[in-house]
Amino acid sequence: MTSAPAQLADQAKQAFQQKRFEEAARLFAEALHGYAQAQDDLNVAEMKNNQSVALLQAGHAQAALEAAANTDEYFASVKDARRQAFALGNQAAALDALKRYDEALKKYERSADLFAEAKDGDMRAVTLKAAAAIKLKTGKVADSAFKMMGSLEAKEKPSLFERILNFFLRFLR
Numbered sequence: 001m002t003s004a005p006a007q008l009a010d011q012a013k014q015a016f017q018q019k020r021f022e023e024a025a026r027l028f029a030e031a032l033h034g035y036a037q038a039q040d041d042l043n044v045a046e047m048k049n050n051q052s053v054a055l056l057q058a059g060h061a062q063a064a065l066e067a068a069a070n071t072d073e074y075f076a077s078v079k080d081a082r083r084q085a086f087a088l089g090n091q092a093a094a095l096d097a098l099k100r101y102d103e104a105l106k107k108y109e110r111s112a113d114l115f116a117e118a119k120d121g122d123m124r125a126v127t128l129k130a131a132a133a134i135k136l137k138t139g140k141v142a143d144s145a146f147k148m149m150g151s152l153e154a155k156e157k158p159s160l161f162e163r164i165l166n167f168f169l170r171f172l173r
Contacts, residue, residue, distance in 0.1 A: 005034030009047060012054070021058035025051050025067075045074045046083070052090045061097035068094065082123075085114035089127055096134060105134050 012027030032047035052068035055061075068090040075084035092107035108131040115124035 005031045005038065005040075005043065005047075008034060009043075009050070012050065016050075016054055016057075019057075021054045025054035025058060025060075025063075028054060041074065042078065045071045045087070049083075049087050049090050052094065056090075056094055056097060061094045065091060065094035065098065081114045082118035082120060085111045085118060085120070085123065085127070088114065089123075089130075092127075092130065096130070101134050101138050105131055108134065 008027050008031035012024045012031060015021075015027060016024035028047050028051035032044050032051065035041075035043040035047060048067050048071050052064045052071075055067055056064035068087055072084050072087035072091065075081075075087055088107045088111035092104045092111060095101075095104035095107060108127055112124050112127040112131065115121075115127055
């Protein structure tokens with residue numbers, strides 16, 4: 001691995017942290033081209049996902065979706081369930097922003113399953129909350145409550161508020 005793509009990736013992460021999302025997306029793209037030349041497919045897929053997040057934050061949902069396209073399949077091929085889950089979550093977030101709710105929901109649910117497989121309860125909880133938000137947006141309130149309960153149960157260390165909320169949500173069952 002050459003250091004040039006890694007340096008570009010670091011610069012992109014700094015730009016992202018400073019909320020310079022357009023610049024971050026451009027730098028992630030430059031880094032992924034460097035990794036592609038080095039035939040480092042894992043980092044190419046990672047940079048595509050990072051670029052997707054930056055593009056979404058910059059308000060470019062369609063470009064974000066295109067950047068993350070098929071990266072979940074690559075991560076599946078290398079048996080990296082956690083990164084596959086993130087890739088699906090990135091695609092779902094872009095689909096959500098594009099108001100393609102049914103597609104987003106399916107990807108969020110698959111992402112949550114993969115986070116469970118990877119034993120990442122906190123990210124599973126975040127993903128299930130995003131799925132519940134879609135259910136609320138589309139008027140599926142009862143389904144949303146059950147999703148929220150699942151997200152609260154998935155979290156490894158729920159806060160006091162989350163434990164109380166979980167207690168009250170159980171009455172909906």
